[in-house]
Amino acid sequence: MTDPLSEIVTLLQPEAAFSKISSAAGPWQVRRVEAGRPFYGVILEGACRLAIEGREPLILEAGDFLLIPASSGFAMSSKSPPARDVDSVPTMLPGGEYRLGHPDGPPDVRMLVGYCTFGSPDAALLVSLLPKLVHVRGQQRLSTLVQLVIEESRTQRPARKVILSRLLEVLLIEALRSTTGTTASPGLLNGLADARLAAAIRCMHESPTRAWTVAQLAKEAALSRSAFFERFSRAVGMPPMEYLLAWRMALAKRLLQRDGVGIADVAERIGYSSASTFSVAFTRHVGLPPARYAREHTAARE
CATH class of the missing domain: 2.60.120.280 (Regulatory protein AraC)
Known part of the structure; x- marks a missing residue:
């Protein structure tokens, strides 16, 4: 798991x-x-x-x-x-x-x-x-x-x-x-401390390529769609789909820093149907295209 x-x-x-x-x-x-x-x-x-x-x-x-x-x-x-x-x-x-x-x-x-x-x-x-x-x-x-x-x-x-x-x-x-219970500030530990939210968070991490919806994640958490959305946002500090996007982009950045991993391959590994769709999402989220991001990080290592 x-x-x-x-x-x-x-x-x-x-x-x-x-x-x-x-x-x-x-x-x-x-x-x-x-x-x-x-x-x-x-x-x-x-x-x-x-x-x-x-x-x-x-x-x-x-x-x-x-x-x-x-x-x-x-x-x-x-x-x-x-x-x-x-x-x-x-x-x-x-x-x-x-x-x-x-x-x-x-x-x-x-x-x-x-x-x-x-x-x-x-x-x-x-x-x-x-x-x-x-x-x-x-x-x-x-x-x-x-x-x-x-x-x-x-x-x-x-x-x-x-x-x-x-x-x-x-x-x-x-x-x-070792930190027991919830903390005063929203974050991942608050989400994982809630058994229902933890089930949805683990689903996102286990299957980032799946086309998750709020309704599907709510079902995994055994909550109604509205209750899940409100509970997740309050505990983690961001809405569930925003968390999923942020997690996918973090994975994409790690993959783009590896030699020999193409844009299409990265797109497929994090759940995008095409390289162009991924490039648009990555550029909007990060502020520069994935190819340029990969080049800059390759140059920084040299």
Whole structure:
């Protein structure tokens, strides 16, 4: 059976761009304002405070995993933030660990934090299907995976980049599937958490070439057409046919980046009756014809 969540994480093409071990003691605060950079972290010991724009502050504890797929403004600080709203300047300790707040004495918190990159040309679309915040507590499997990422990132062994990418894929899948219940923001997890909608989403992923209609998908979900349309749109954040189109175009982009795959072949693989029909749809959705898209991405690899 096709697993939509695994497919999306694989399509994201995550890579470990940067990670570091940080510790802190006393009052401290760091803020991040850059948008679009996927931020992740795990609390190794102690506790700290996370404040994200538009959300209630959250206390992170040892063993917690945090993922913000598209970083917007957020701040991490001591459990009681410093009186002055000023960012702390980290100092490097022997061994490469960064220290915030008081430089001496035992830390109040120790954590692995880092950024990853998503290589997919459709990263914005795919990230929009994920929760704005993933917070997982008490999952030993995640801690084990994070430890593997730490160990691999510190070495220069052969195939290091490939191993890190695969570990990040597994880490993201494990974190996302460990998120129970629905989230505040619409996205794929909300859809998959709804058993009826999940049936329709899996149908779209298993058979993207089929000429699906809202009525057919509603039947797969055992819902009326109107109830399915409203429930899907509210949970996922876009209407079902828009999701199907976006998914087909994400698959098309991946195929067009491969050598030796023609336009007609791509059209057939994602459910279009002709190359011309596919070209019109792709151009409208992406902003340039598929042949030009393929040429530009081939040139970028050379």
